[in-house]
Amino acid sequence: xxxxxxxxxxxxxxxxxxxxxxxxxxxxxxxxxxxxxxxxxxxxxxxxxxxxxxxxxxxxxxxxxxxxxxxxxxxxxxxxxxxxxxxxxxxxxxxxxxxxxxxxxxxxxxxxxxxxxxxxxxxxxxxxxxxxxxxxxxxxxxxxxxxxxxxxxxxxxxxxxxxxxxxxxxxxxxxxxxxxxxxxxxxxxxxxxxxxxxxxxxxxxxxxxxxxxxxxxxxxxxxxxxxxxxxxxxxxxxxxxxxxxxxxxxxxxxxxxxxxxxxxxxxxxxxxxxxxxxxxxxxxxxxxxxxxxxxxxxxxxxxxxxxxxxxxxxxxxxxxxxxxxxxxxxxxxxxxxxxxxxxxxxxxxxxxxxxxxxxxxxxxxxxxxxxxxxxxxxxxxxxxxxxxxxxxxxxxxxxxxxxxxxxxxxxxxxxxxxxxxxxxxxxxxxxxxxxxxxxxxxxxx
Ligand SMILES: [Zn+2]
Numbered sequence: 543x544x545x546x547x548x549x550x551x552x553x554x555x556x557x558x559x560x561x562x563x564x565x566x567x568x569x570x571x572x573x574x575x576x577x578x579x580x581x582x583x584x585x586x587x588x589x590x591x592x593x594x595x596x597x598x599x600x601x602x603x604x605x606x607x608x609x610x611x612x613x614x615x616x617x618x619x620x621x622x623x624x625x626x627x628x629x630x631x632x633x634x635x636x637x638x639x640x641x642x643x644x645x646x647x648x649x650x651x652x653x654x655x656x657x658x659x660x661x662x663x664x665x666x667x668x669x670x671x672x673x674x675x676x677x678x679x680x681x682x683x684x685x686x687x688x689x690x691x692x693x694x695x696x697x698x699x700x701x702x703x704x705x706x707x708x709x710x711x712x713x714x715x716x717x718x719x720x721x722x723x724x725x726x727x728x729x730x731x732x733x734x735x736x737x738x739x740x741x742x743x744x745x746x747x748x749x750x751x752x753x754x755x756x757x758x759x760x761x762x763x764x765x766x767x768x769x770x771x772x773x774x775x776x777x778x779x780x781x782x783x784x785x786x787x788x789x790x791x792x793x794x795x796x797x798x799x800x801x802x803x804x805x806x807x808x809x810x811x812x813x814x815x816x817x818x819x820x821x822x823x824x825x826x827x828x829x830x831x832x833x834x835x836x837x838x839x840x841x842x843x844x845x846x847x848x849x850x851x852x853x854x855x856x857x858x859x860x861x862x863x864x865x866x867x868x869x870x871x872x873x874x875x876x877x878x879x880x881x882x883x884x885x886x887x888x889x890x891x892x893x894x895x896x897x898x899x900x901x902x903x904x905x906x907x908x909x910x911x912x913x914x915x916x917x918x919x920x921x922x923x924x925x926x927x928x929x930x931x932x933x934x935x936x937x938x939x940x941x942x943x944x945x946x947x948x949x950x951x952x953x954x955x956x957x958x959x960x961x962x963x964x965x966x967x968x969x970x971x972x973x974x975x976x977x978x979x980x981x982x983x984x985x986x987x
Pocket of ligand 1: 622
C-alpha cells in the first residue's frame, strides 16, 4: 500500500490523505486552508474552484491526476464536520466518481453549507452511524470502513479505520483524549485495545499539539472556566457577549445552560452558528436550543440587537467573529455598525483561542483595538482545545501500538514533534515513523 500526503502536512488545514492499494484509492478528508479565506464566508458570491485555488484554500489534487490516481478514487471518507476536513468537497469532489461517507452530523453540515452557498455536487453523500461500518467495493478488494467515535471539539467526530487486504489503516484526525466530555461519549478504550490486538499497520495521527508538553484539558475544564467568568465577575448591568467556534456544539450547550442560570435570555446571532445548530437539530442533538433564540440573517440580527440595546442586562448574546473575521458580527459590533452600542464595562468573552497564523493574529489584534476603544472588559481564551497535547498522543500511541506512525495535521515543526515523541517510544525515523510533507508518498510494507 501507498500513503499519499496531499494536504495538511506542511500547514494546519486543507487536510487530505490518499490511501492507494492496487487499483483503488480511498481519500481521507478534503478540507480548506482556513486562513486563506478569512472573511470569504461573508462575501456575496462564493468563489469557484479556480478562485479558491488562487487563494491557496484547496488541497493540491492535481497531484492525484499526475500520479494517475484520480480515476481510482473509490470513496471520500470524512472524519468530522470541521471545514479544514470537509470544506473543499463542494469545489473538487466532481473530479471523483465516488460516494462521500461520514457520520450523520458531518454529512448534515456538509449538506447545509452547500445549500447555503447554492452549491451542488453529483456525488452521493452517505451518513454512517458512529461506531458502525460500511464496505467500499474496489477493483483490488473490498474495504471495510468503520467510523470509530472519538472526542474532539464538534459532534460525532470519528477515527476512520479501514481494513484492507494488506492490513488495517487508521486515520486519527482530529482528536484529544477527553474522559469527561460535556456532550457525546468518552473515547472507547475497549475498542482501541481490540484494534491494537488485531494489529494496526498504519496510524495517521493529529500532531497539532505534539510540541506541547501537556495533556489537553477536558471540555469539563472549559465549562469551569466559563462558569468562573460568568458567575465570578460583576456583570449585573452589563451586556454579555460570548464568541466561540460555531461548530462547538458542546460549548454552545454549556453557554446556553449558564445563560439560563444567570436569568438571562440566550440569543445566538449569525449565519455560521445557525448552520451548525441546524445540523445538530436535524440529527436530534440540539435539545439545549429550546432555551435559545436564533437569529441568522442580517435583518433579523439587527432587530435582535435593537432589543438587546434597550435592555442589555436581560440577554446573553452568542455571536460569530472570535478570530476577528472582517464582516462577522463581533467585528461589526466593534465598528459600531450594529444597533447594539457597546458601553463601558460590557463583557466580551472569547471562548476560543486565536488560530496562530499571521492572518488570524492580525485580524484579531485589529478587532481588540476597536473593542478597547469602547472600554469594554475582555475575557480571552476561556477555552480548552480539541486537539491532544504530547501526552494525549503518547497515551494514544501506547494504546494502539501501530506498526507505522505518520504524524499529520500541521507544519514541519508539529509533525517533527510527533516523530520525536515516537522515537522516545522506540520507533525509528524513516523505518516506522515517517516525517512527511505535502505531496509526498510512502510505500508501507
Ligand atoms: Zn477538527
